[in-house]
Amino acid sequence: MRELQHSPHVPFAAHLLERKDLSEDTALFRVSPEDGALATLSTFVPGQFLQLSVPGAGEIPISPADLLTPDGTMELCVRRVGHVTDLLHKSKPGAVLGIRGPFGSGFPLREMAGKPVLLLAGGLGIVPLRSLLMYLLRQRSSYGEITLMYGAKQPKLMLFREELSALAAAGGMRLYLTVDFAPETLDGGYSCAVGLLPDLLKGFHFDAVNTYAAVCGPPPLYRCLVTDLESAGVDATRILLSLERRMRCGVGRCCHCALGQKLCCLDGPVFRASELKGIPEAL
Ligand SMILES: Cc1cc2nc3c(=O)[nH]c(=O)nc-3n(C[C@H](O)[C@H](O)[C@H](O)COP(=O)(O)OP(=O)(O)OC[C@H]3O[C@@H](n4cnc5c(N)ncnc54)[C@H](O)[C@@H]3O)c2cc1C
Ligand code: FES
Structure with a gap:
């Protein structure tokens, strides 16, 4: 039957x-x-x-x-x-x-195999990137160097802080944390700079030609990070942006999540920066 x-x-x-x-x-x-x-x-x-x-x-x-x-x-x-x-x-x-x-579409895990991965998370953007990070760490030998840069408004709003520090201490990844604002009591044990997420990227030396960058965060962050990553030499096809749009059906029926000719729920929410070049309202 x-x-x-x-x-x-x-x-x-x-x-x-x-x-x-x-x-x-x-x-x-x-x-x-x-x-x-x-x-x-x-x-x-x-x-x-x-x-x-x-x-x-x-x-x-x-x-x-x-x-x-x-x-x-x-x-x-x-x-x-x-x-x-x-x-x-x-x-x-x-x-x-x-x-x-x-x-929707997720990160192109097979294509990323063997390559360094740079994860850039702002605020709640750590959530989809945490699932990617956990996947990469479980398949550690299949990927190149893994680096997470994560920025939050203040230390108490930094999600998964202990877990991320423990993962970095175990040696599978490099971790850079930053906060926009830090009250006096910043307890040690992890590297936490005060500054914006793009500041972390500025002095960072990495294999830009081979790196895949995965970005998720508040809307103003995308434009800034895409520009910085491209200037550093990361090709727009390897800059992966996880976007948020209001959704209803989730399956391409209602057009609630339209981005130009694309639908965030079907074609995304993960897009390559190269795909979004002709869609000004996307970023
Ligand atoms: C693909 C995708 C994945 C997401 N993953 C997560 C996640 O893992 N964890 C999480 O906490 N949230 C996530 N969100 C955002 C979450 O869907 C919204 O916060 C939620 O829909 C708000 O519903 P609400 O009824 O509580 O708020 P509402 O009462 O509808 O709205 C409250 C406020 O939030 C704003 N808002 C509502 N929905 C969105 C949205 N989609 N984008 C931006 N602003 C919005 C409204 O403009 C309003 O200011 C995701 C969104 C998308 C599109
Ligand atoms: S949420 Fe309905 S088309 Fe995307």
């Missing part, structure tokens, strides 16, 4: 297992999707997104913070900014959420 395919428009149920506060407005939610979702979710490629629904509130795009674990759970890092995210933050373990996806 032919097996009926699950519609991409219908969410799977996902139980909220636990939440861990990462900052005053951002938390990591561990969810356990129903068995029927696991095969689809195991195809998730870092950079893709899910449509997460919170009953009674609505549905929002979220980039998983890591791959599906072997025991079938997933981590979602969500900042409380409005209606849906507020209700999610109020949800208790045991709450039933909905998940559709994964959707």
Whole structure:
């Protein structure tokens, strides 16, 4: 008998297992999707997104913070900014959420193999880049040098700080942290400069010809970093930008996420800088 395919428009149920506060407005939610979702979710490629629904509130795009674990759970890092995210933050373990996806294009992992990777994250942009970083570190021998530069407004808003420092201390990657503003009590143990993310890139010597740069952060950051990376010698086809747009269907039907002739949910959210050159509103 032919097996009926699950519609991409219908969410799977996902139980909220636990939440861990990462900052005053951002938390990591561990969810356990129903068995029927696991095969689809195991195809998730870092950079893709899910449509997460919170009953009674609505549905929002979220980039998983890591791959599906072997025991079938997933981590979602969500900042409380409005209606849906507020209700999610109020949800208790045991709450039933909905998940559709994964959707969109992720980072070109095969093409990046053997090459150095430079990850540039600003603020909440660390979330999709964390899933990429975890993937690269698990496949460490298949990639060149891995460097993460991460900027936040202030130290207390820096997400995954201890985890990233531990990963760097283990030797698999280079880590550069910076904050726009630091109050006096900057506790040691990690390198944390005061300055903007593009400042970190300025004195950085790297193999620009071979490097793939993955960028995610607030909108003003993209234009600045693309210019700096290109000036350093990174080709625009190897500058990978994870963009955010308002989304509704997630599958190319509603045109809510249009970027010129492209749709962020189908053609992105990861785009090469070269693809966006003729679309002024993209960056
Ligand atoms: C591909 C993709 C991946 C994302 N991944 C994550 C993630 O991993 N973690 C996370 O916390 N957030 C992520 N976001 C952003 C998240 O989807 C929005 O914060 C969420 O939709 C806000 O819903 P809300 O109902 O709580 O806020 P609303 O009540 O709808 O809006 C509150 C405020 O947030 C602004 N806002 C709403 N949606 C967006 C958006 N898409 N882009 C920019 N501003 C917006 C509104 O203009 C308003 O100022 C992602 C967005 C996209 C497109
Ligand atoms: S969200 Fe509907 S077309 Fe992209």
